Amino acid sequence: MILRLALADLRHERVLFLCSALGCAAVLAPLIVLFGLRQGVVAGLRAELLEDPRAREIVSVVNRTLEPEVLARIAADPRVAFMVPRTRALSATIVLENPSRPGGGLRVELLPTGQGDPLLPGLSVIDMDELVVSATALQRLGLNVGDAVLASVARSQGGVREVLTLPMRVGGVAPLTAATRDAAFATLPVLVLTEDFLDGSAATDARPDASLPPRPFAGFRLHAARLDDVPALDRELRLSGIEVASRAEAVAGLLRLDRNLALLFLAIAGAGGAGYLVSLGVGLWAQVERKRRDLALLSLLGLRRRGLLMMPLLQAAAVALAGALLAFAIAASVATVLNRAFAGTVTGDRPVCLLTAQMGVAAAGVTLAGALVAAMLAGLRAAAVPPAEGLAEG
Structure with missing residues (x-):
């Protein structure tokens, strides 16, 4: 009523x-x-x-010796969704060659990757004999996914030029957001072998070893779990003495x-x-x-x-x-x-x-x-x- x-x-x-x-x-x-x-x-x-995988990426920009304990502590941070160590910048290049086109090698940047890499969404875990190559590099080499590719790096030791050649396979194509220039993503053992070979501690017939012992690395590449975590991680890493590059300023502005x-x-x-x-x-x-x-x-x-x-x-x-x-x-x-x-x-x-x-x-x-x-x-x-x-x- x-x-x-x-x-x-x-x-x-x-x-x-x-x-x-x-x-x-x-x-x-x-x-x-x-x-x-x-x-x-x-x-x-x-x-x-969020659609740009590099928005949550933080990369160390200065080569320095980071002990395994430091890297493990960074990776264990709950705000870090993915992290992979990287070798020295001077040793992170490699020459790719199409076996059907001898003498047509292409020098590319060698980048570390691992399971769950945000830069390579949709790709399954790559093996040690696989490379995820940028689209521009594949086009220049005339290769497709699944094709064989030769990866080599040369050094001069005792006045003798020596070459480490690794028979690899194209495991996938890196999106343009992951690599703006000619590049190839490989598992960490491949980068470690390349660095050791250039340092003279690996022979020309050496192959990547999956059982890597704990060792120092020159840097790392990580991705924050959330966009909001990027400014804080960037600030804390800088305060700890590690120079990094990220989009923390853009994220903080947003x-x-x-x-x-x-x-x-x-x-x-x-x-x-x-x-x-x-x-x-x-x-x-x-x-x-x-x-x-x-x-x-x-x-x-x-x-x-x-x-x-x-x-x-x-x-x-x-x-x-x-x-x-x-x-x-x-x-x-x-x-x-x-x-x-x-x-x-x-x-x-x-x-x-x-x-x-x-x-x-x-x-x-x-x-x-x-x-x-x-x-x-x-x-x-x-x-x-x-x-x-x-x-x-x-």
Whole structure:
């Protein structure tokens, strides 16, 4: 009965109800658009970084002696998803040759890899006799995946030129995001053998050994587990004396943008929302004062105090829900216009203003909660109207 009375009163004063709902929508719609812009812009920029496997990559840039304990400690950090040691830069080059084209060798950068390498997504674990070669290098060599390839490195020892030649196989193609120049990814034993050969400690007939003993390395390449971990890892490695290269500055800028937009949203939402809730509460209070005689008559007819308390609450809930629905419809229309206007200019092919059904439900829930709080005082005022006033003013 209370619900029927509350809705009947809203129908009777439908102009006032419509104005209240429009007022709610006028405050809420810009907030939904702002939140959608924050979600669209920040999510788009974050997705672009996440799609680039090098965004989470941190590479040591200066050759130095890193003991096995240091490397093990870095790899054991829960913020590190993948790490592989690397040899000295001067020993990390190799000549690839197509066996069917003798004399047409191509010098490429030799990069370490391992199981779960983010730079090589979708590739299974490569064996020690396999190389993952960049597309440009494969094109120049005239090779395809599965073809045989000869990998060689030369040294001069005692005035004699010696060559280490390893029969290998093309195990896959490295994506352009993994290698911007001619390069080949190999397992760590291949890089260790190349370094040992150039140092003179390995013979020309040596082959990669899977059982590598613990040894120092000149550097490493790691990938953070989360994008948010990149700035902290970069800073901590530098403080420990290890010079690294990463996109920590770009990631930190994105995180600052996210925080600043969140503060901006909270400030605007707080100011606008507080103003609307105050106006809603004042309007409901005014309605109670205007309808004191009607409320007193209802109380005189047997309507309990709880029923009188519920009427302003139910009416506030109806205004909030109607306003939230109208606000989301307006925000969706604005978002469509913004997405068409900024298509392909800010976040690629992603929407610049991202609205979801969950956001609509959340907006309605917050608005409903705020409206009920604002209506509580009016409800208490209505419940306090003595029944005698219905007779006194009769």
